[in-house]
Amino acid sequence: MNVRARQREVTRATLLRESRRLFAARGYGAVSLSEIVAAAGVTKGALYHLFESKAELFRAVLEQVQQEVARIVAETADAEDDPWTRFTAGCQAFLTASTAPDIQRIMLVDGPAVLGWNEWRAMDEAGSGSHLADVITELIDQGLIPPQPVAPLTHLLSGAMNEAALWLAASGDPEAHLPDTRAALARMLDALRLP
Amino acid sequence: MNVRARQREVTRATLLRESRRLFAARGYGAVSLSEIVAAAGVTKGALYHLFESKAELFRAVLEQVQQEVARIVAETADAEDDPWTRFTAGCQAFLTASTAPDIQRIMLVDGPAVLGWNEWRAMDEAGSGSHLADVITELIDQGLIPPQPVAPLTHLLSGAMNEAALWLAASGDPEAHLPDTRAALARMLDALRLP
């Protein structure tokens, strides 16, 4: 790889790292581009050479965060053989991962507001969202869940886990409430299962 | 009431109405104060005389929206005698009410991002959120739901309904998908019930 192309990647990675840190700490609206480029040690010229706008920079950060979460969920789920266990383990992994503060603010709070809910949803479905729909489809096919349209149930569960993660992180002591929340989620998932 | 005090209320109501319309249509970030005061037929002096900041104006709008939703939910629920039916009817009413586009963007998308999730949650609990926690507590007391901590289950259900409403409104044809979504929610709620 070229020196130029490599340097470009370094600058881009630095901007992504610093903007992710600042966005996570104080939110999209409260962080200025001047702040970001100062933290990254470059100027606005560099930023606008690499990203089209502030919103596009945020989108790139969000993409990175979502892929991290999707990877964790996929790895946890794939470690299980039983389809039902894959389902519940993946959900629990998502809940735990989404409790991290930087993932919270970027992925769950600012994401929909900055990009609009439609685009946010589209990005989510390219990440962990599709895993959920896939595994639910599988469970219906195998007769473990009553036959039903997949999309509504997927969004009910996705929203439940998102909100639970937000509450967990905001509740002061996530570690303390995690067991109860995991238990409540487990009860909810088990309740969906056919006898 | 004074002429002055009455005029003040008129101006305030006009600003709330116009800003709600604009916030709902294009989102908090994309609407400027100049636009709002122009639509309301006043100047920024009036706006800053009545509200401390743009965020405080938004908070006043959100408060209004949340109270409307809470009223609908409460009226629907209170029309039922059976505790379990009160629960499910209230949830269905919330789902339907939250599908309205202006309620969507203001209450579910921009609310957490503009005010922060903690403040948004606090406001929600002053509105329809507390109803949900109350009725769940009641159902546990009556032995209709397994004994468990109330908060985690409340947030799981609240998040499920929020996300389902967002998906419903974004799915192009809400009327078409509403029955399936209501059915999925009903299944989820029934699954929580003790035999």
Place this chain on the structure above:
DNA sequence: TATCGTGACATACCGACGGTATGTGAAAGG
């Protein structure tokens, strides 16, 4: 290796935004 185009930035600047300080005229109080 001399040349020259290209690209990865830096610099300088713009209009618009949220917010504030001050002015004004009509209603309220005496």
Place this chain on the structure above:
DNA sequence: CCTTTCACATACCGTCGGTATGTCACGATA
């Protein structure tokens, strides 16, 4: 009446996101 108060209007500010232009090292070509 006369004075105070208050619901605004006017004029202005610093900062923001965004852009147009300059600069200089790299890299391909002869």
